[in-house]
Amino acid sequence: MEEAFLLSVLTLDATLRVATPLVLASLAGLFAERSGIVDIGLEGKMLGSAFAAAAVAAVSGSAWLGLVAGIGVSIALALLHGFACITHRGNHVVSGVAINILTAGLTVMVGIAWFSRGGQTPALPDGARFTAIVWPGAQALAGIPVFGTLYKELLSGHNILVYVAFLAVPLTWWVVYRTRFGLRLRAVGEHPEAVDSAGISVAGLRYRAMICCGVLCGIAGAYLSTAQNAGFGRDMTAGQGYIALAALIFGKWRPVPAMLACLLFGFLDAIAARLQGVELPMIGAIPVQFIQALPYVLTVVLLAGFIGKAVAPRAIGEPYVKER
Amino acid sequence: MNEGPARPPRWVGMVLIPLVNLTLALAIAGLIILSIGENPLTALRFLLFGAFGYIEGLGYTLYYTTNFVFTGLAVAVAFRAKLFNIGGEGQAYIGGLGVGLVALAFDDTLPLVLMVPLAIAAAAAFGAAWAYIPAYLQARRGSHIVITTIMFNFIAAALMVYLLVNVLIKPGQMSPESREFAPSAWLPFMHEALGWFGIAMARSPLNLSFLWALVCCVLVWAFIWHTRWGYEIRTVGGNEAAAVYAGIRPTRVIILAMCVSGALAGFVGVNEILGVHHRLLLNFTAGYGFTGIAVALMGRNHPVGILLASLLFGALYQGGAELAFEIPAITRDLVVVIQGLVILFSGALEYMFRPQLERLFTRRGAALPVEG
Numbered sequence: 001m002e003e004a005f006l007l008s009v010l011t012l013d014a015t016l017r018v019a020t021p022l023v024l025a026s027l028a029g030l031f032a033e034r035s036g037i038v039d040i041g042l043e044g045k046m047l048g049s050a051f052a053a054a055a056v057a058a059v060s061g062s063a064w065l066g067l068v069a070g071i072g073v074s075i076a077l078a079l080l081h082g083f084a085c086i087t088h089r090g091n092h093v094v095s096g097v098a099i100n101i102l103t104a105g106l107t108v109m110v111g112i113a114w115f116s117r118g119g120q121t122p123a124l125p126d127g128a129r130f131t132a133i134v135w136p137g138a139q140a141l142a143g144i145p146v147f148g149t150l151y152k153e154l155l156s157g158h159n160i161l162v163y164v165a166f167l168a169v170p171l172t173w174w175v176v177y178r179t180r181f182g183l184r185l186r187a188v189g190e191h192p193e194a195v196d197s198a199g200i201s202v203a204g205l206r207y208r209a210m211i212c213c214g215v216l217c218g219i220a221g222a223y224l225s226t227a228q229n230a231g232f233g234r235d236m237t238a239g240q241g242y243i244a245l246a247a248l249i250f251g252k253w254r255p256v257p258a259m260l261a262c263l264l265f266g267f268l269d270a271i272a273a274r275l276q277g278v279e280l281p282m283i284g285a286i287p288v289q290f291i292q293a294l295p296y297v298l299t300v301v302l303l304a305g306f307i308g309k310a311v312a313p314r315a316i317g318e319p320y321v322k323e324r
Numbered sequence: 325m326n327e328g329p330a331r332p333p334r335w336v337g338m339v340l341i342p343l344v345n346l347t348l349a350l351a352i353a354g355l356i357i358l359s360i361g362e363n364p365l366t367a368l369r370f371l372l373f374g375a376f377g378y379i380e381g382l383g384y385t386l387y388y389t390t391n392f393v394f395t396g397l398a399v400a401v402a403f404r405a406k407l408f409n410i411g412g413e414g415q416a417y418i419g420g421l422g423v424g425l426v427a428l429a430f431d432d433t434l435p436l437v438l439m440v441p442l443a444i445a446a447a448a449a450f451g452a453a454w455a456y457i458p459a460y461l462q463a464r465r466g467s468h469i470v471i472t473t474i475m476f477n478f479i480a481a482a483l484m485v486y487l488l489v490n491v492l493i494k495p496g497q498m499s500p501e502s503r504e505f506a507p508s509a510w511l512p513f514m515h516e517a518l519g520w521f522g523i524a525m526a527r528s529p530l531n532l533s534f535l536w537a538l539v540c541c542v543l544v545w546a547f548i549w550h551t552r553w554g555y556e557i558r559t560v561g562g563n564e565a566a567a568v569y570a571g572i573r574p575t576r577v578i579i580l581a582m583c584v585s586g587a588l589a590g591f592v593g594v595n596e597i598l599g600v601h602h603r604l605l606l607n608f609t610a611g612y613g614f615t616g617i618a619v620a621l622m623g624r625n626h627p628v629g630i631l632l633a634s635l636l637f638g639a640l641y642q643g644g645a646e647l648a649f650e651i652p653a654i655t656r657d658l659v660v661v662i663q664g665l666v667i668l669f670s671g672a673l674e675y676m677f678r679p680q681l682e683r684l685f686t687r688r689g690a691a692l693p694v695e696g
Contacts, residue, residue, distance in 0.1 A: 038470075040410075040470070040474075083673075084668070084672035084673050085672070088672075088673050088674075088675050088676050089675055090671065090672035090673055090674060090675065091408075091671060091672060093408050093410070093470050094408075094617070094621070094667060094671035094672045095668070095671070095672030095673075097410065097614070097617055097667055097671075098664050098665075098667035098668035098671060098672050099664070099668075100664075101614060101618075101660060101663055101664035101667060102660075102661060102664030102665065102667075102668065103664075104657075104660055104664075105657040105658065105659070105660030105661035105662075105663070105664060106356070106657075106661050106664075108655065108657040108660075109356070109360070109654070109655060109657045109658060109661060110360070112653065112655055112657075113360035113361070113653055119655075119657070239478060242474055242475075242478070245471070245474075246471070246475065249471060287486050287490065289482040289483070289485050289486035289489075290482070290486070292482050293478065293479050293482035293483070296475040296476075296478045296479050296482075297475075297479060299471070299475055300457075300458075300461070300467070300472055300475050300476070300479075303461065303465075303467030303468065303471060303472060304461045304465045304467050305465050305466070305467070310467075312468070
């Protein structure tokens with residue numbers, strides 16, 4: 001019993017670690033999509049940031065400088081997306097695909113030119129990474145049953161970006177639902193004409209939303225290369241940007257449900273690693289690939305309208321042309 | 325005299341704008357090469373020589389071209405109905421599964437003349453089936469095709485890993501691959517086929533599926549512009565509301581366009597599985613499905629344009645490999661960068677230069693077309 005409890009707490013702990021970049025990226029997508037910009041490019045922004053963060057951290061020895069560089073690159077890519085979609089009324093999906101492909105090639109090419117390690121950045125020492133923060137009294141309280149274990153394993157012992165990610169959820173909620181900017185953001189995604197007729201710049205709002213998106217994707221990328229791992233590797237995002245997008249849709253473009261979807265997808269990932277080759281009673285061994293494909297299958301089923309209805313912001317993907 | 329708004333000559337849209345976009349993409353790639361301390365002109369020379377300079381290189385170029393024709397046509401047919409099929413990668417993967425299953429089942433019983441049409445049919449059926457579900461969901465349940473096709477890429481990848489690791493793997497082998505097909509079921513290589521006529525050609529992976537790619541270009545052209553279905557697809561893509569008034573049912577057209585698109589993407593499996601690898605294996609699609617997006621955008625969704633754009637990307641892939649060999653600092657990732665830049669300039673930023681360029685070549689004094 002005690003052991004089973006510890007095992008499930010450890011699985012939840014792994015869930016938090018896996019879900020962190022997903023939460024950050026899907027909040028990033030939330031800002032973009034709520035303002036009416038389709039963002040397939042979450043993946044590319046994360047990848048670009050992961051590379052920049054690892055490269056700068058490796059050279060400077062500071063994880064924080066790496067984080068700043070990662071956010072910078074991610075914002076630049078977000079603004080490029082904005083430039084194409086907002087200023088030049090380009091196709092949002094095409095632009096997102098371009099950014100994903102561009103960063104996939106560029107990160108490796110520049111990585112080889114700078115570090116000559118086949119696209120990887122040098123392994124980061126602990127000083128140049130975001131390492132685990134042990135909360136006060138974690139060891140002392142560990143002896144208390146249930147609470148002690150939860151405190152030590154689940155709450156304590158993560159790096160700072162994990163806490164940032166989960167604090168970003170209420171913050172995003174507050175910004176989107178309780179501030180003037182948030183109200184306008186939601187309006188511009190639903191009915192840009194109304195926002196425009198109130199004398200507010202549609203393009204300005206959408207650009208600001210893209211900057212928010214860039215910041216969050218930047219943190220997500222830096223987490224991958226300087227916190228979860230110790231360095232950048234080719235294509236290290238491995239589809240997480242798309243999973244985050246799926247989680248955003250699964251959460252119906254709202255912050256808290258999107259976070260819950262990220263936790264669900266993270267949990268599936270954590271459990272897939274543990275279930276490898278395990279025979280379950282009654283069911284037998286579940287193929288790992290089945291659990292890995294589940295987030296995508298669930299998203300398709302949701303989109304098909306079989307579990308609730310996912311309704312996108314109304315003006316999403318449509319370029320806004322001011323009437324003359 | 326000609327009334328109404330003046331239009332720029334057709335060659336501006338068909339030739340000049342793609343060339344401007346390509347030049348921009350190559351110029352930026354050149355700057356990147358310069359910034360990592362290499363000479364872009366030397367790089368270009370190695371690239372061109374690698375792609376066209378000798379027969380084996382040319383063979384590789386045309387082998388890549390074959391894949392890009394299939395995926396480019398796939399994206400273009402969907403584009404004609406205003407659908408964005410990002411799922412070419414998954415459809416090609418599953419199409420290859422169809423080819424592999426047929427070959428594994430009949431490789432020592434069927435003669436090649438029956439095997440090839442059967443494999444082509446299987447590739448089309450499997451690819452179309454994989455595109456059918458997202459198409460159905462878009463047409464009937466309103467779920468967005470971009471998202472569902474992305475999801476289906478990942479589902480296809482997971483399915484293939486499962487099948488190859490657990491079901492189709494050759495017993496007593498570690499790597500997840502099926503057994504090799506009997507040689508009688510291999511699609512002949514081009515150097516073998518030319519050998520029948522006494523023409524000697526250096527060995528390369530180029531095989532007879534290249535001819536099928538050319539046939540597909542003609543078939544797609546005929547389908548889009550000379551059949552009723554093609555007309556319906558273009559009408560729905562142009563104006564869905566008008567199509568409904570004309571008695572066209574968009575749900576049927578969406579499903580048809582996507583199935584044709586999926587079938588075309590599936591043909592990558594014929595080239596890769598029956599033509600080159602002769603066994604089922606993982607990741608044989610290698611991003612060809614995504615390159616198809618760049619090919620279709622660059623080729624303006626027309627078979628002729630797509631053939632030329634495929635040749636361009638085939639040359640970039642092959643020349644890029646050669647380039648990486650000559651200048652180790654420049655890897656094939658350069659090609660991926662160029663691909664991204666081409667999609668950016670000819671897709672996402674297509675309206676950045678087009679109005680100015682078109683205005684430049686529109687007859688002076690005539691009313692200027694207003695970009696919508």
